[in-house]
Amino acid sequence: MEIEKPPVDRERVIPSGERRGLVIVHTGDGKGKSTAAFGLALRAHGRGKAVRIYQFMKVPSARFGEHRVFEQLGVPIEGLGDGFSWKSKDLEHSAELAREGWGRAESVIRAGDHFLVVLDEIMYPLRYGWLALDAVLACLRERPPHVHVVLTGRGAPAELIELADTVTEMAMIKHHYKAGVPAQRGIED
Template sequence: MPPESPPTTRPYEKPQGERRGLVIVHTGDGKGKSTAAFGLALRAHGRGKAVRIFQFMKVPTARFGEHRAFEALGVPIEGLGDGFSWKSRDLDHSARLAAEGWRRAREAILDGRHFLVVLDEITYPLRYGWVPLQEVLQTLQTRPRDVHVCLTGRGCPPELIALADTVTEMRLVKHAFQAGIPAQRGIED
């Protein structure tokens, strides 16, 4: 690849609009959706902003790397589910957990005490009908003006994409799993 010249002038006009809370979506079949959301959470926490993270598919007792790191930093991270559907022993129970988790997440969005609320892997309970899409859309539309919400997961509903301010689709190019390499602790946990 030949080198290119770096730009010497700003390649865009500086926006003149008013700052407000954003709805941010990370979706797609590639890796990095949750990781990107956690990066936002770290950035906000580093600026002294209140952050809360809800993980719709992780169990409340989960101790993955992100849980250990956020707990050490004092950032609340809460597992709301019982794992991915293929691991569930009772999908009705999974649906009840998702609905109860959504009630807690909705409260956190609407109470206005958090600068950023992350709804990690919420697209799954939305797609399965465990969390009502219209209620999520209404909550996002009526949230306090300065609350940012980041939602992650594959197969994001088009209505949510239309509502969002920023949408990033992670595209799978190549993955070690395809070559038979299992998930690595500290990389994919």
């Protein structure tokens, strides 16, 4: 590692735009997409803002670590699916659940009562064709101007990346699973 000097003379750019709701996308093959979205949810909740989280691939009865803590904090988090597609026994049912869940999420976004809405793992139902990309894009464009929306998942469509205000791609450099270390509670859930 090369040691560097901390920056002391940096030109400060002062934004001239108006504060508004943002569309934020966390995508890529690396870990941390959902975790980053949950961090934003905690930050917003800590500021007294209304937050709602939808998880498109988790079952409604899921009790992962994030469900437990958000429940304790009073932040609504809702599983909309029946598990990841490779575990599903009925893909048409999975698609139906995604469409029903999107209907609920879209209503909440359009209502404008929440500062932040997280659409966790929405890229899977978009990529599988279970949700119409045009409908999601329309909702994001037409949402009330103060509503922030975070969308997570691998393989974000180019149209969504184009629409978004902020896009972060998580790159996998190394993953413990590939070395044979199994998923661990408190890290993966």
